[in-house]
Amino acid sequence: MRLVLENISHRYGNVEVLEGISLEVKEGEIVAIIGPSGCGKSTLLRLAGGLEKPGGGRILQEGAPPANSLNPLTYIFQDFALLPWRTVRGNIALVLEDHKLASDQRKAIIEDVLSRTSLLDFAHAYPRQLSGGMKQRVAIARALSVRPAIMLMDEPLSALDAQTRALLMEDFVGLWRREQFSALYVTHNLQEAVQLGHRIVVLSRRPGRVREIIEIDIPVEERASRAVELERHSRHLWQLMRDEARAADRELLDAANG
Amino acid sequence: MSIIKTYTRRVVMAGLGATMFLGGIAESVQAADKIKVGALRFTSHSASFVAYERGYFKKNGLDVEFKFFSAAAPMAVAIASGDIDFGVTAITGGLINLANKNAVKIIGGALHEEKGIDGSAILASAKAYEAGLTSPAKLGGHSFGITQTGSSFHYMAGRIAAKEGIPMSQIRLKPLMKVGAIIGALKTGQIDAWVIVPHIAKALAKSGKVKIIGWVNDYAPDYQVTTVTTSVKNVTQNKDMVKRFLKAFAQGAADFNAALVDKTAGEAVATDMVRLVHKYVYASRPYEKAAPSIRNGAMRLNKGAWLDVASIKSQLDWFKAQGLVNKDITIDQLVDTSFTAAK
Amino acid sequence: MPPTDKKQVPFRGGGFAPKKVRFAGLAVFAVILILWELGTRSGFITPLVLPKPSEAFGALVELVRSGLLVKHLSASLVRLIAGWSLGVSLGVALGIAIGLFSLARSGLAPLVSALFPIPKIALLPLFVIWFGIDEGSKIATILFGTLFPTVIATYSGIDNVDRSLIRMGQSFGLSWASIVRKIILPGAMPAILAGFRISASIAIILLVAAEMIGAEYGIGAYILMAGSLMQTDQLLAGVAILSGIGLIAAWGIGRAEAWFLKWR
DSSP states (O other), X not given: OEEEEEEEEEEETTEEEEEEEEEXXXXXXXXXXXXXXXXXXXXXXXXXXXXXXXXXXXXXXXXOOOTTOSOSEEEEOTTOOOOTTSOHHHHHHHHHHTSOOOXXXXXXXXXXXXXXXXXXXXXXXXXXXXXHHHHHHHHHHHHHHTOOSEEEEESTTTXXXXXXXXXXXXXXXXXXXXXXXXXXXXXXXXHHHHHHOSEEEEEXXXXXXXXXXXXXXXXXXXXXXXXXXXXXXXXXHHHHXXXXXXXXXXXXXXXXXX | OHHHHHHHHHHHHHXXXXXXXXXXXXXXXXXXXXXXXXXXXXXXXXXXXXXXXXXXXXXXXXXXXXXXXXXXXXXXXXXXXXXXXXXXXXXXXXXXXXXXXTSEEEEEEOBBOOTTSOOOEEEEEHHHHHTTOOSGGGOTTOEEEESSTTSHHHHHHHHHXXXXXXXXXXXXXXXXXXHHHHHHHHXXXXXXXXXXXXXXXXXXXXXXXXXXXXXXXXXXXXXXXXXXXXXXXXXXXXXXXXXXXXXXXXXXXXXXXXXXXXXXXXXXXXXXXXXXXXXXXXXXXXXXXXHXXXXXXXXXXXXXXOBOHHHHHHHHHHHHHTTSSXXXXXXXXXXXXXXXXXX | OOOOSOOOOOOOOOOSOOOOOTTHXXXXXXXXXXXXXXXXXXXXXXXXXXXXXXXXXXXXXXXXXTTHHHHHHHHHHHHHHHHHHHHHHHHHHHHHHHHHOHHHHHHHHHHHHHHXXXXXXXXXXXXXXXXXXXXXXXXXXXXXXXXXXXXXXXXXXXXXXXXXXXXHHHHTTOOHHHIIIXXXXXXXXXHHHHHHHHHHHHHHHHHHHHTTTTXXXXXXXXXXXXXXXXXXXXXXXHHHHHHHHHHHHHHHXXXXXXXXXXXX
């Protein structure tokens, strides 16, 4: 299944947030969207998964999702969005309860995603007992449990400290190597984008437009060991972004976020 | 609280006395005692109003200020707390218990039921009347409105029940706090029966929603309804002042009886009296409307403020029997008969 | 270099963190009771001002012995439980409606704000006409007294549920009913339970007012009777029972909070 965005534009009141954005996510491909704050990248992600209606343009699923996919477009949120009154297991069960599944089937899915994210020992813990990194792992396990066709990841590492971020990034890479999932990955962090994205979409700020799309031809799993080549991409991206980032930095905080 | 109050009052009085003496303006005429008298805006409180309006209090060296209440029960508490000096109130459980705490005493009589004069009437709601409550003998199993437990309404219900041989447990007493609330409940049939003074009873009967089914006279013929009450402190320390108050009060009562109860003084005096009372009772209604109610509500006020000790004794016994007051209290603790004639 | 002038850095942190001292509360109670008893025994406090605590206790014992306590307590508890549980269940239902539906919010929220501050005691005579002088008006007084704070607690609780959790539920394709039942209600639960705590106190306060009219039995009626008879020992015994009911209610809600909010 592919996700295609056609000429998307959007505005909040008088503020134009997005304008004429077209891009697609192919099967097994991670598309990173990067841009300074206020470029509307989070809005774009909400539009992509149907949580908001675009002001103009179309969002299309091309091709059928895999037969066993319960929720083809699945989000991973920056703030984890775990229910504090449910345990790790309960949080994963939540998204399966509305689907017609036999209880042993449901149990098997939960066991499976817990083991894939190394969370088996924490199945009965409450979110308040977990570190930020663990919480995000739970959110990933929850996303995996509904077998998404495409993951919509909204700055999944931004709320974490640098070490945890590095660890989770390794997890993502490992996960992708095994599962070859597709994703739209929104971030403002250059390193994340170049480490994970097959293609990197750079947005300009207000209104957000596609400034450039960069392909990185280094296989995702090899990137850690080919840092020098990657650095070339990073530098190029930074050139594209720095003026906009500076302007964003000097802006008064009165406009809509995201 | 009362301790502090007396203390300051005494200090002030002493101070005043001293300055007057030093200033050389001390005269043989004693300065008038400033006293506070509690009253309800009822015709039965007219003795005080007359004594005030006709200067009987002044003549007896009393500078009276009225404090108006909306129910009798708080008046007893106000006497106990020293907020007022005299009050005219029905004998209630609260009053007796305050006497037991050595705070108040009954010193004279005011309103008295008397055969031949319309007294309080026994009422039934039209609904209950149609369902068969046509005489007080049938009160068993019916609800009966009272203001509070231990109020005079409670007592009257008890007297009626006793004479009719109905156990008190069969009468469902409904405390409704205020006379207005009882009237509303009776009119709408929420309660079945009640007892009230004649002018209210007659007005209610006229509306058709309430029937008069009997008279309290027939059950408690010599009922001392209200009494003059003061604090134990006044009885023991200001005997002279208490005497002067009762003298003025009795004079007011005599005027009232002559004008409106015995009607021996002629129509002109009666009209004068109604006008006087109207200043205090039904003052918000025009005179023409108020006058008949005032005349209808005129009940005998005790001559010379004499006290029907026998009636008070039987009231006290009933309150004791009902377990509403301490069993150890004696009639001497409740009543001081040294100020007026007592029977 | 040899150290010359050595001085320990003075400690200036600490404080501002009151800890629980065991039995301190009990001790304060005991000291007040003892002073009070001594004061009344010595005559420094006259019986008119306050009865002896032992007399109030005696009145309580007498109430138990005569079997009237059961009658008064059961009458009051029926009113309290019926009025409060009807009030809060209606209140939670209305609060959910206002919290979830635009029409209910626009239509009912102003009405609730308008009716909330009305003292329900003032409406008692009307309640008597509407619901009858017996249990109806008493239960209605407590019902209406507890209804509005519960409505407000519930819908403000719902308003404060983390929107990102609701968005998460939608993004996983949860049904509307699931989102309400599994996300919104548990999220509003702390506020709803805090509302219960307040409404339970209000119910007890209103009990006395409700039993002002036409009550033969009930703790409130007992207190009012003691007041009108100036039997201050019985009055205090009744007040002690009321505060006992209050303590038990608070404890019960505390247990409910511990159970429902164990995730906190």
